Amino acid sequence: MNATQDGVSAFDLILGCDPALYSVIGLSLTVSVSATLLAAASGLPLGALLALVRFPGRGMTVIVLNAFMGLPPVVVGLAMYLLLSRSGPLGFLGLLFTPQAMILAQAVLVMPIIAALTRQTVEDLWVEYRDEMTAMQVGPVGRVAALLWDARFSLMTTLLAGFGRAAAEVGTVMIVGGNIDGFTRTMTTAIALETSKGDLPLAIGLGIVLIALIVAVNAAAAVVRRFGELHTG
Amino acid sequence: MRAPSSELPITIEDVSVRTAGVTILESVSLVLAPGAPTVLIGPNGAGKSSLLRLAMGLLSPTAGLIMRGGHRTSGGDRRAFVFQRPVMLRRSVAANVAFALRRGATARRDRADRIAALLDQAGLAALGARPAQRLSGGEQRRLALARALARDPEILFLDEPTANLDPAATKAVEDIIVQVAAAGVKIVFATHDLGEARRIAGEVVFMVRGRVRESASARSFFNGPATQEAQAFLNGDLVI
Numbered sequence: 001m002n003a004t005q006d007g008v009s010a011f012d013l014i015l016g017c018d019p020a021l022y023s024v025i026g027l028s029l030t031v032s033v034s035a036t037l038l039a040a041a042s043g044l045p046l047g048a049l050l051a052l053v054r055f056p057g058r059g060m061t062v063i064v065l066n067a068f069m070g071l072p073p074v075v076v077g078l079a080m081y082l083l084l085s086r087s088g089p090l091g092f093l094g095l096l097f098t099p100q101a102m103i104l105a106q107a108v109l110v111m112p113i114i115a116a117l118t119r120q121t122v123e124d125l126w127v128e129y130r131d132e133m134t135a136m137q138v139g140p141v142g143r144v145a146a147l148l149w150d151a152r153f154s155l156m157t158t159l160l161a162g163f164g165r166a167a168a169e170v171g172t173v174m175i176v177g178g179n180i181d182g183f184t185r186t187m188t189t190a191i192a193l194e195t196s197k198g199d200l201p202l203a204i205g206l207g208i209v210l211i212a213l214i215v216a217v218n219a220a221a222a223v224v225r226r227f228g229e230l231h232t233g
Numbered sequence: 234m235r236a237p238s239s240e241l242p243i244t245i246e247d248v249s250v251r252t253a254g255v256t257i258l259e260s261v262s263l264v265l266a267p268g269a270p271t272v273l274i275g276p277n278g279a280g281k282s283s284l285l286r287l288a289m290g291l292l293s294p295t296a297g298l299i300m301r302g303g304h305r306t307s308g309g310d311r312r313a314f315v316f317q318r319p320v321m322l323r324r325s326v327a328a329n330v331a332f333a334l335r336r337g338a339t340a341r342r343d344r345a346d347r348i349a350a351l352l353d354q355a356g357l358a359a360l361g362a363r364p365a366q367r368l369s370g371g372e373q374r375r376l377a378l379a380r381a382l383a384r385d386p387e388i389l390f391l392d393e394p395t396a397n398l399d400p401a402a403t404k405a406v407e408d409i410i411v412q413v414a415a416a417g418v419k420i421v422f423a424t425h426d427l428g429e430a431r432r433i434a435g436e437v438v439f440m441v442r443g444r445v446r447e448s449a450s451a452r453s454f455f456n457g458p459a460t461q462e463a464q465a466f467l468n469g470d471l472v473i
Contacts, residue, residue, distance in 0.1 A: 128320055134291060135314040136336050136384070146332065150323040232323040232364050 014205050021205055028186040029213075031099055031173065032166040035106030036114075039166075040159055043111045047118025048144045051126055062119065068112035077175030080105040084176060097178040102186070105172040110162040117158040122147045153228025160221040164214055239302040240311050240387045241419060242266040243288050248297030250283060257283045259443045261297070265388065269435020270410070270420035272451070274427065276472050279440040281423035282317070285390045288421065289314045310336070313386035317393040319377030321365035326357055326376055329365045333383035347383070354412070355379035356405060371402025378409050382418075389413060391422035395429060407433060427467065431455060439463045441472060 014021065050062060082088050084096040084104075095101040125147050133143055148155065170188035177184035179193060187206045194203040243265040250258040258280050265271055265288060273281040286292040287299070289312055298305070322329050330348045339347050352358045355375040360368065365376060374394055381389055391410065395403040410433060414420045424430055430437060434451040439458070447454065447463050458464045466472045 129322070131291070131316055132320045132322075135289065135316070136333060136380075137310055138336060142336075146322070232366065 011205070011208075012201075014208065018202075018205075021202065021209075023182065024185050024187055024190050024206065025209055027099065027184070028167065028188070031102045031106060031186060032163055034103045035166045036110055036159060036163040038103060038107040039111040039114050039162055042107075043114030043162075044118050044148060044155065045144065046111075047115040047120075048122045048148055050115070050119040051123035051147070052140070052143060062116075065112055065116045065119070069116050071109060071112065073109055073169040073171035074175065076109045077105055077172035080108060080172065080176045096176060097180060097184060099177070099184055101176040102173045102184060105176045106166045106169065109169060109172055110166050113165055114158055114162045117161065118148075118151075118155060121151045121154045121158065125151050150232070153224055153232065156224045156228075157221045160217050160224070164217050167213060167217075168210070241302060242300075243302075243388070244298075244300040245284075245288065246298040246300070248287065248294040248299060250287060250292060251295045257443055258287065258294075261287075261443075261445050263438060263445060263448060265419065265421055267417075267419055269451075270414050270422065270433050271436045271438060272430045272434035273421070273423040273438045273440060274425060274430050274466070275440035275446075276425065276466070278442070280443040281425075281440055282392050283443075284438075284440065284445075285314070285392050285421065285423055289390050310384065311387040312390070313381035313384045313388075314390045315374070315377045315381050315392065315394055317396055319373060319380075321368070321373055321376065324365060325362050326365050326368065327352065327361035329376055330379050330383050333380040337384045339383075339385070351379040351383055354382070355409060369402075371398050371405060374398065374402070374406050375409065378406065378413075382413065386418060388419040388421065391420065393424055394422060395424070395426070403429070439466065 050058065050065070080101065081096070083090045084093065084101050085091055086096070095104070126143075129143075129147065129150075133146070138146065168188065170186075170192055173179075173184070173186050174189050174192070177186070177189065179185050179189040185193075187210050191203045191206045191210070194200070194206070245261055245263045245265075248258060248261045249256065261280075261284060263284075273284060275281055283292060287294065291314070322332055324332065327348055330351050331344065334344050334347060334351075348361075349358065352361055355378055357368075357372060357375060357379065360372065365373070368376060378391075378394070394410070395406050398406065407429065410420055410422070414433075420433075422433070431451070434454075437447075437449060437451050437454040438445055439447040439454065439460070439462075441462055446460050447458060449459065454463070455467065458467060462472050
């Protein structure tokens with residue numbers, strides 16, 4: 001089969017609502033969205049606190065956090081594998097090779113991105129707000145809440161960036177998920193597997209969907225930012 | 234219910250402020266008591282804004298003593314401040330006031346009415362839904378005033394509240410200030426606009442190079458200043 005035929009077959013799979021294809025897409029979205037939400041739950045407040053609180057070693061913490069934005073997925077996958085494997089400290093949870101393990105691993109991968117970008121966004125806004133908030137005697141919790149809220153459109157872009165990273169990575173989920181057909185197979189792991197097997201139509205179909213998804217995420221980020229500019233000045 | 238403790242008078246005794254080896258305020262003594270508006274005047278760099286920030290509690294003295302309501306505490310929430318370039322929160326006009334209101338003592342059920350009243354007082358009733366950062370300069374100053382008043386202050390500090398505004402916008406802001414002063418809120422504001430000082434001041438504090446050179450009633454200051462520097466300033470001469 002040549003490349004043109006592979007491409008046509010790929011579109012047939014997509015348009016024909018191929019169950020195997022859509023099962024993989026569904027799991028991928030579930031894992032990546034869940035991981036992004038989990039990472040946001042810890043990354044947003046952590047980033048805001050780093051922006052507002054001064055403590056010894058803060059500079060080094062920020063450097064490490066920024067560096068962790070580029071964590072290699074396979075290294076995160078390996079670390080999570082060691083943690084979750086039967087002999088590891090979290091082995092008793094029995095999560096290895098489950099979607100839950102994939103969510104946890106992707107959350108670890110994405111959290112530094114969300115925290116680091118949140119810190120920068122909130123710190124910039126804090127420079128602007130500091131005098132007013134101090135004069136209004138807004139307490140630490142109120143400051144964090146107000147800054148996160150007022151930076152919400154910028155932070156939405158941050159979350160979308162985190163989601164993009166989660167959806168596109170393959171190394172982490174391959175290691176902790178095991179790429180088990182119908183259970184832990186995601187778009188990226190399926191593309192890697194099907195390509196190695198020579199089943200190019202499915203790999204191409206998944207690739208098209210993955211790229212479309214990433215374009216859609218970026219379009220959403222642009223729309224969110226525009227909406228923010230219009231409605232908050 | 235215990236009555237809130239009064240912030241007034243604010244007594245500043247021989248206070249100096251130094252930062253990075255530079256003296257910003259030197260041996261300043263002043264009493265801000267209830268009554269007519271107190272206006273700080275003087276050339277740029279005289280220390281007017283720093284004295285406002287000090288009295289508000291945004292700046293700490295390196296020497297001297299500050300008493301509020303006869304106590305040395307820096308707490309209390311019945312002070313409000315309007316900055317020369319107020320920052321608008323990235324929210325609607327009404328949400329800006331609501332944010333300040335949540336820091337005050339207004340009961341949740343009364344907030345909507347209070348927001349409407351404050352926006353009406355500031356002449357912004359028709360602009361409640363507009364993003365605050367889209368307001369004109371004069372409207373932003375009035376919103377900053379509404380936000381400050383949302384805290385139900387006993388004393389209101391204003392740092393050049395009409396700087397760079399046209400006459401109509403200046404009058405709108407001054408009208409609110411006069412109205413608030415008439416309602417019993419102590420007004421303390423800094424300006425280098427002598428016309429504005431004459432229109433509003435009940436008491437004048439004249440500052441030069443971080444020192445209070447003269448403190449008197451507005452009538453006696455403008456009719457016969459006690460220092461040559463004040464006279465020169467009133468004459469429009471350069472006072473450095």
